[in-house]
Amino acid sequence: MPLLLIWPLWLIRRPEQDTPIWGRRSLILLITLFTLRYLTWRVTSSLNFDSRLSISLSLLLLLAEAWLLLIGLIPLWLAWRRFPDRRFEINDRQQRWANSGWKPHVDILVPTYGEPIKVLERALIGCTNLSYPHTKVWVLDDSGRHEVKTLAAELGCRYLHRPEHVNAKAGNLNHGLRHCRGELVAVFDADFIPQRTFLDRSIGFLLEPEVALIQTPQTFINADPVMRNLGMEHWLLSDEESFYRWIQPVRDGWGAVVCAGTSFVVKRKALDQIGGFVEQAISEDFVTGISLTRQHWRLLYLQEKLSAGLAAETMADFVHQRQRWASGTLQSLRLRSGPLHPKGLSLGQRIAYLEGVMHWFNNVPRLVLMLMPLSYGLLGIIPILLNSEAALTLLLPLWGLQVLSLGWLNRGSRTAFLSELTGWVLTVPLTMTVLSNLIGRIGGFRVTPKHQRRDRGSTSVELLLPLLALVLFNLVNLQGLLSNASGLPNQVLAGRPVGLVWGVINLLSLIVAVRACWDPAAKDLAPWQKLKLEAWIEDDGGHRYPCCITALSESGAKIAYSRSPLPWVASSKLRWCQELPALPVIFTNKTDTEALLHWGDLARQDRYALIRWLFCRPGCWVDRQAPQEGRALLALFRRLIAPPKRGPFNPSMIPQHLPRVQGSAHQ
Template sequence: MAQLYPGVLANLLLVLGLVILYKSAHRQHRMVRLLIAILFVVVNVRYLNWRYTQTLPTFDFSLESIWMHTFYLFEALSAILLNWHFFVLVAPTNRSAEADRWEEILRGQKELPDVDILIPTFNEPPEMLIDTIRAAKSVQYPNFKVWVLDDGNRDWLRDMASEQGVGYIRREQRINFKAGNLNHALKLISGEVVCVVDSDFQLHANFLWRTVGMLNEPKMALIQTPQIYRNSDAIQHNLGGEFAWTEAQCTFSDVMQPGRDRWDNAFCYGTSFVVLRSALDKIGGFSTETVSEDLATSYQLIAEGYKVRYLNEPLSHGLATQDIVAFVKQRARWCRGTMQCLLSPHGVLRNRSLSIVDRLFFLDPVLYHIGSLWTLMLLLSPAVYWWLGIAPFYTDFGHLLVVLAPRILLVTLGFYWLSYGKTIPIVSEVGRIVGIFQLCKGVFATLLNPFNQEFSVTLKSKEATDTVVYWNLMLPLIGIAVLTLTGFLARYLGFMNDDVLWRTDFGLMISLTVYTLWLLYLSSLACVQRPMVINPHVSRIGSVKKSIKQLALRLF
């Protein structure tokens, strides 16, 4: 065995050692986390080297060679991004002690900064907005004013604002979408600090005390807090996993943002943040270059020498997107906005004021969305094999067991451990696969026409009492599955006269076929929209056993 597969002993010992370390190590210990990250990076680098040296043909312009090398290119980009995330996760920050110190200083000041709380709105229903307004009014801070920014020309909202005793600002033309709405308000307000809260979020009473003081740190411009949801997201909801795993944004909010914050590269993501008015004035207001005004504004501030901090405390709560169509549109918008940030005048390619570290962190979300192309290629690879006889790479079943399988196991275990159990591999992939064609379209459309501004507001308050099948999302996934299965059956029943069934890569492709069909099955299930009842008082804490039972019933 060792002669046939020289890496088998090293891989087995590494798996055994990491399993022991996984059970005994303390997740908070920084050196332990660094050691584990290094070990997983070594595993990934060994794998990529094996893939390049042992599984690829000499490049030529044949269809097989182009497919294999393109597949490897995107797989390598995915592995490099994963290596990057391993190191980002090593030392997440905890700014609570700093917030305590700055809050004490702030409470001791005789004159406190004026704060304007801005609630940008467009098409939200009254029952949602009234809760957001009341929560903003109830913030415990002596010197603030609440403003409702109406982009929908709604007289009833003007009357509601008047009844609640808050400010109301309407603009007639929706230019530059949310960023334009905020910038229009900046011309009419005068507070030293601007707080932005989305219309579906509710600030906690101590929000301003915990955040405003931190802006006194030199060169500090913006304090971002996590997005905490009081309901399940679309994938959780439709697969019955409300209590079996965390919602899609949890990994980013709880782990990635604190990890980025260690390197002064946390970024604003839309709601529940405070920012200095003077810093906004310095960069000309909220960025209007892309549909991701939050990400673009963050890096414009960083380029001007300002700091963006992440305070990982639950200081607000909101509604996650439960409708699967809205979920996909939201992700597609994020994809488009992120790709626009890459190419915009203040983006990573053209902004001369960003450091190398800033540029690397800026590239992180860009590469994440480009990774959608790798996911699509992975889903299509079995169909390509069965119909065209072209595998994604050369290997045999033995290497599947001693190289590929250990690598997948180790990487899965490592990311799960470093993310404090917030990342469930299969579930995280489903969230991308459901809208894979929309995401890939967003990547290509932005590269071809970067600054075509298309913005769709995410509707989170929709209620429905019936189950709905979204065929427009499901049929492409079913199409890939059917293409894969019919290709396999055509080979198996002898309609294609060749030796594919006897090739050394047959075992690999059978395994990959089963895996991709399972992903497509789960993703298709997620396209079946379960009834939705928006209840802001429902707790997300419940029985894991009950939720897993519900999921099992839907799957089988």
């Protein structure tokens, strides 16, 4: 059986999307075979029946493993069917749209509730910069701030403020719908910035009469807290990357695309048919999408990054955001418009939607797996009878197959181990959220805070205490296994190697999770973008000095140069393309080969132009591939030993594609 691992090694030589469908299907069959073989052994040969407590713990562990393994097979079997990559359809769709003469008016709704003006300003600059002309931007302000009204007027947007703040975001959107009359409606959260061609690339998909909605991916202009706090921006991808790169396309193949609440375009008549956005749901996007599907409308997914927003900026906000998503998705099970309602969905659609709900329940068995190694040293009980033969012929082959296959199957959007880092932080709070929902205590809607200045590093005690308690218990457990060998039962002695390995893995993972909870200071709130551009410094005297931009943000630029020292005068300006004027810069830090610049006094139109260049260029967001697992794990261990030092020359950065047309220092 272990020889079958040669097959995935052969398959992963080329990308999954370039492999015939039989390659994916054969791997799904192989994973299923290995999983069922392992579970058969678990049921028949691995349970500990020595005492009532050992039976209870052994069965609990079996149930946890079986749940995770079997639930994990559902998305794989959903991927058995062919699923589209609609990026290859765009040119044809655009041509058919152009030939049709259809020029629908698009109302762009931007709901906001307390987001900082700088954040909202970016979104509105993007929305008012779209190349498609027949649009009207509506700012739906649930906070009623005068500065938001002023900003909307300044950028030529319509402003709406409702007197009663009921039903959260869904109520705000429906209030906006009552005031606009466009044939299409686009929705962007207040922190999401569309690229200039967003509507040009997406409207063509709505030409078909049965299509109600086209959803695009979410990506982010800043690193999420796990990536940033561990200094792993180069190695880790956003935890949502696999959802938008693999799960959504798979669901598209079943006609079960999830509306993600932002960065989508929908037909107004489809919304009117279901009574607007579903107001009874916390996750109004998820349930609204199901309601449209139930009325036999099609929802499509375009796997092209056409907008970008802000990821949660602190670990506490990151966790609270996921708890809100979990509450909203689980709440859908209680709603008539949710996935359990008996009418309107095919079996495949219902399974696809329910798989997204069941995903949140996985946190309960994950917590069991985190706690179970403690039974070895603290209780003197072995929860699984695992000998070397079973480990070599059953457990390790299944584990090896998953390590080899998962990154390939989900098209490089995640890895087997590193992608679980987020789960170690989230497991305890999400388990509490799941249990609270099961007893009917459903959390409310809460906007994730953005653009928060932090003068010093900090952490959330609420997140840290459970992790520290688990670290302590694991240390005591390992100490018991190592120091009291003579006093342990023979059965525990036989299973001690498994307990030690399991305990060490748990301890190391918990240490990483604790480290990830420390949020560094954030004095510069502008997200930095990593790129490499030829540029030059010029001054009023007509001098030009070549350099290379290595990072850009709304607050400044990081440049490298070969000439040292680079001359600086009061009139120094930085220029790198024809779309922007030369921008005044102020020298702040330098070395022999690089310098950090802050922008000088930018005119408003220049600042807006900079924002458009940074975030609204077509094709600027990168589809990165998850790194090789071994190299990434080594990088993680290095980060634990020597944490990243954030400073002027080492900000947290997200990579961008180079512009399609760029200036040259030699022009």
